[in-house]
Amino acid sequence: MSDVVPGTKPGTSPGMEPDTEDMADEVSVVRGMKAAYALAWRACPGMLLLQAAMAVIGGTAPVATAWLTKVALDELTSPAPRTGALVWMAAGIGALGIAMAATSAVTAYAQGRARRAIGLHAQDRLFAAVNRLSGLARLEEPRFHDRLRLAQQSAEHAPDQLVQMGLSSLQGTLGIAGFLGTLLAISPVMAGAALVAAVPAMIAHLALSRRRAGLLWHTSPVMRRKFFYQMLLTDLQAAKEVRLFGLGDFLHGRMLTELRAANTAEDRLERGVVRVQVSLAALGALLSAGGLLWAVHAAAARTISIGDVSVFIASLAGLQSGLGVLVQGIAQGHQSALVFHHFLMVAGVRDDLAGPSHAGELAPLARAIELRDVWFRYDENSPWILRGLNLTIPHGTSVAVVGLNGAGKSTLIKLLCRFYDPQRGAVLWDGVDIRDVPVERLRQRIGAVFQDYMDYDLTAAENIGLGDLAAIDDQDRVRAAARSAGVHETVERLPAGYRTMLSRLFHPGDQEEDEEGGADGEEAARTIGVHLSGGQWQRLALARGLMRQGRDLMILDEPSSGLDAVAERSVHDRLRSLREGSTSVLVSHRLSAVRRADRIVVVQDGRILESGDHASLTASPDGVYARLFHTQAEGYREDPDPSAGGARPGSGETGAVPTTVGAG
Numbered sequence: 319m320s321d322v323v324p325g326t327k328p329g330t331s332p333g334m335e336p337d338t339e340d341m342a343d344e345v346s347v348v349r350g351m352k353a354a355y356a357l358a359w360r361a362c363p364g365m366l367l368l369q370a371a372m373a374v375i376g377g378t379a380p381v382a383t384a385w386l387t388k389v390a391l392d393e394l395t396s397p398a399p400r401t402g403a404l405v406w407m408a409a410g411i412g413a414l415g416i417a418m419a420a421t422s423a424v425t426a427y428a429q430g431r432a433r434r435a436i437g438l439h440a441q442d443r444l445f446a447a448v449n450r451l452s453g454l455a456r457l458e459e460p461r462f463h464d465r466l467r468l469a470q471q472s473a474e475h476a477p478d479q480l481v482q483m484g485l486s487s488l489q490g491t492l493g494i495a496g497f498l499g500t501l502l503a504i505s506p507v508m509a510g511a512a513l514v515a516a517v518p519a520m521i522a523h524l525a526l527s528r529r530r531a532g533l534l535w536h537t538s539p540v541m542r543r544k545f546f547y548q549m550l551l552t553d554l555q556a557a558k559e560v561r562l563f564g565l566g567d568f569l570h571g572r573m574l575t576e577l578r579a580a581n582t583a584e585d586r587l588e589r590g591v592v593r594v595q596v597s598l599a600a601l602g603a604l605l606s607a608g609g610l611l612w613a614v615h616a617a618a619a620r621t622i623s624i625g626d627v628s629v630f631i632a633s634l635a636g637l638q639s640g641l642g643v644l645v646q647g648i649a650q651g652h653q654s655a656l657v658f659h660h661f662l663m664v665a666g667v668r669d670d671l672a673g674p675s676h677a678g679e680l681a682p683l684a685r686a687i688e689l690r691d692v693w694f695r696y697d698e699n700s701p702w703i704l705r706g707l708n709l710t711i712p713h714g715t716s717v718a719v720v721g722l723n724g725a726g727k728s729t730l731i732k733l734l735c736r737f738y739d740p741q742r743g744a745v746l747w748d749g750v751d752i753r754d755v756p757v758e759r760l761r762q763r764i765g766a767v768f769q770d771y772m773d774y775d776l777t778a779a780e781n782i783g784l785g786d787l788a789a790i791d792d793q794d795r796v797r798a799a800a801r802s803a804g805v806h807e808t809v810e811r812l813p814a815g816y817r818t819m820l821s822r823l824f825h826p827g828d829q830e831e832d833e834e835g836g837a838d839g840e841e842a843a844r845t846i847g848v849h850l851s852g853g854q855w856q857r858l859a860l861a862r863g864l865m866r867q868g869r870d871l872m873i874l875d876e877p878s879s880g881l882d883a884v885a886e887r888s889v890h891d892r893l894r895s896l897r898e899g900s901t902s903v904l905v906s907h908r909l910s911a912v913r914r915a916d917r918i919v920v921v922q923d924g925r926i927l928e929s930g931d932h933a934s935l936t937a938s939p940d941g942v943y944a945r946l947f948h949t950q951a952e953g954y955r956e957d958p959d960p961s962a963g964g965a966r967p968g969s970g971e972t973g974a975v976p977t978t979v980g981a982g
């Protein structure tokens with residue numbers, strides 16, 4: 319079969335666009351800066367204005383101090399110094415000192431408030447964007463996770479850093495202007511030399527900031543692997559295997575290897591930074607020494623006064639440090655804008671599913687759901703999973719899907735929920751292509767229990783109620799769903815019944831303490847660490863799916879794989895009665911569970927290989943379904959050879975009802 323599929327519907331590829339934009343160019347740096355400032359302004363305009371006012375004071379006060387000091391020194395060294403004037407000058411210098419000290423405290427306060435407000439605003443935008451992704455493809459892309467991690471980091475820091483860069487540049491520029499004017503009046507040559515010396519510093523710092531931002535991006539996969547090993551070392555779910563197989567040292571070693579790789583790259587960069595900084599410091603020191611020599615020489619020749627020497631030295635130092643701060647601020651801002659570029663990319667991420675051209679409604683299912691000539695693969699480098707699959711699920715019927723491991727059953731389910739779009743062909747809902755209606759309209763009409771269901775670290779009631787958020791507080795419905803899933807008695811027996819927190823991660827009283835100041839502490843203590851068994855969790859997941867009972871389509875992907883034989887039997891009996899008259903798709907390896915479905919389909923090689931009811935499928939002995947069924951049944955028959963050991967009396971293993979298909 320050819321792997322080339324003509325006629326792919328444009329704009330519906332589940333693949334990602336190539337990741338060509340690893341690093342921002344200078345245009346996007348400017349765009350990033352603008353966007354960061356806009357974000358900061360929206361988050362907290364008042365605190366930004368306060369910081370700007372403090373920056374103006376901070377920028378002008380040192381210049382004023384230097385001038386007042388010069389005037390005071392000249393007055394002091396004059397033939398008849400005026401005491402009254404000197405007192406006022408000293409008071410002025412003192413007042414400027416107090417103002418400078420106050421600005422740093424007020425700036426720190428305003429900065430903290432602004433940082434928190436900006437962080438909140440940025441995280442809000444970031445996760446709103448992630449929530450807008452309606453498919454799964456983007457979340458399966460490793461590079462997207464790298465970008466998301468950097469976006470999170472930069473959401474917290476970059477806008478604030480850019481604001482600080484702007485403010486310190488404002489402050490620095492004011493100081494530079496003041497000192498530069500003074501220097502120009504005393505020695506235009508020295509003023510020019512200080513400015514020229516700032517140019518290589520600027521170039522070097524900008525290059526370093528680009529390298530730093532690049533390093534963050536290029537070491538992202540290394541850091542992701544490091545987090546993965548770290549997570550395995552502390553994750554409760556992984557802990558059993560980690561301990562039993564003695565994986566601790568192995569994972570620990572791998573974690574350190576990744577960390578060392580990241581450190582090596584960072585060390586290399588830092589060596590470059592040291593070289594640049596030492597060179598720039600030497601240049602600055604040479605300039606200062608030259609200036610000092612010139613000033614001393616000029617004062618000895620009586621061409622400038624002692625006050626001039628003082629203001630010259632202060633101005634040269636002030637100009638150099640102002641330029642240094644400005645250059646570093648710009649470089650830091652440049653780096654922040656480069657990293658903020660990841661935030662902008664995530665915040666503006668395109669949905670991985672093409673939206674419909676109009677916001678139409680999806681009418682309740684009246685006739686059938688149809689998968690028509692569906693071709694699907696997870697990305698263009700992977701093999702085709704579905705190869706021209708055709709399947710009709712008539713309204714009001716139950717369809718069971720069986721097949722070997724990896725046949726594509728869960729993939730088919732994911733296409734029904736539109737987590738991906740097929741590359742070719744269509745999924746039709748009463749003849750309407752599901753790509754032509756908003757995806758949330760489709761999902762509102764579907765209830766589902768997935769094979770890889772979630773365990774939520776929430777209360778038992780919430781674990782169930784999440785299936786229908788609008789009814790999460792409707793205890794009657796929550797209990798009804800729990801009864802249908804056969805988990806009601808289990809939940810009732812928990813220390814706080816439906817209010818029991820099913821978590822070892824969170825203290826059950828956490829939320830209540832936050833909200834009510836620690837009420838219910840006794841109950842909290844009783845319910846710490848309540849954890850359910852695998853089968854009990856699965857039944858909760860089933861109850862969550864059943865909160866949507868009565869929706870147009872119920873999807874059950876291996877809903878009973880972890881249940882004991884008695885529970886499985888009763889759950890399937892209940893599910894069967896619930897399915898009666900409604901449309902459902904059941905995926906299961908347990909053929910005893912599927913045999914009563916109105917129609918059973920066998921998926922193989924990406925297509926429907928066989929279709930029919932249990933009787934008709936088992937009637938053709940060479941069929942795949944019949945073979946699966948008989949293989950399963952054989953495992954439960956009594957061994958005719960007594961020497962091989964028959965079924966143990968009372969073990970419940972004597973029935974001929976098959977329970978599970980062996981791994982494919």
Ligand SMILES: Nc1ncnc2c1ncn2[C@@H]1O[C@H](COP(=O)(O)OP(=O)(O)OP(=O)(O)O)[C@@H](O)[C@H]1O
Nearest residue numbers: 458696700703721722723724725726727728729730
């Ligand atoms: N997210 C994914 N990205 C890439 N390949 C995937 C993804 N999910 C599944 N596959 C591949 O698609 C194929 C079909 O997987 P699927 O889960 O649909 O099989 P299945 O019939 O449900 O199997 P099982 O009986 O083991 O649950 C497998 O080869 C699997 O490796």
